[in-house]
Amino acid sequence: xxxxxxxxxxxxxxxxxxxxxxxxxxxxxxxxxxxxxxxxxxxxxxxxxxxxxxxxxxxxxxxxxxxxxxxxxxxxxxxxxxxxxxxxxxxxxxxxxxxxxxxxxxxxxxxxxxxxxxxxxxxxxxxxxxxxxxxxxxx
Numbered sequence: 105x106x107x108x109x110x111x112x113x114x115x116x117x118x119x120x121x122x123x124x125x126x127x128x129x130x131x132x133x134x135x136x137x138x139x140x141x142x143x144x145x146x147x148x149x150x151x152x153x154x155x156x157x158x159x160x161x162x163x164x165x166x167x168x169x170x171x172x173x174x175x176x177x178x179x180x181x182x183x184x185x186x187x188x189x190x191x192x193x194x195x196x197x198x199x200x201x202x203x204x205x206x207x208x209x210x211x212x213x214x215x216x217x218x219x220x221x222x223x224x225x226x227x228x229x230x231x232x233x234x235x236x237x238x239x240x241x242x243x
Contacts, residue, residue, distance in 0.1 A: 107132030110133065111136065115138070116137030117137075149175070157187065166189060167192050
């Protein structure tokens with residue numbers, strides 16, 4: 105994540121999502137965090153993945169961390185071409201298993217060290233109902 109980039113985070117209410125908010129905010133990103141409801145019980149992701157990809161800027165990255173919604177999205181590959189973007193798997197457990205000597209060193213580079221020592225925390229500035237996200241992305 106580069107400073108001043110914008111991150112749309114689907115499924116931001118879980119443990120991984122909250123950690124991602126804090127890390128990316130500490131790195132200087134503008135984080136737009138999405139949860140499915142105020143109660144944060146239902147997962148967000150699946151049906152919102154394609155609309156999120158459609159709204160992505162040129163050269164963006166779609167990071168696939170999991171499928172908490174239960175729905176594995178079907179991505180039209182022409183969107184990847186039209187957006188000049190990348191879809192990247194973030195499967196930490198398998199990465200560490202396959203590349204143990206370098207995984208921790210690569211993951212804890214200067215950006216991660218700076219984040220760990222940073223006193224900044226991701227804080228919500230404003231909240232919107234899930235319906236607003238659906239209206240903005242699906243219509």
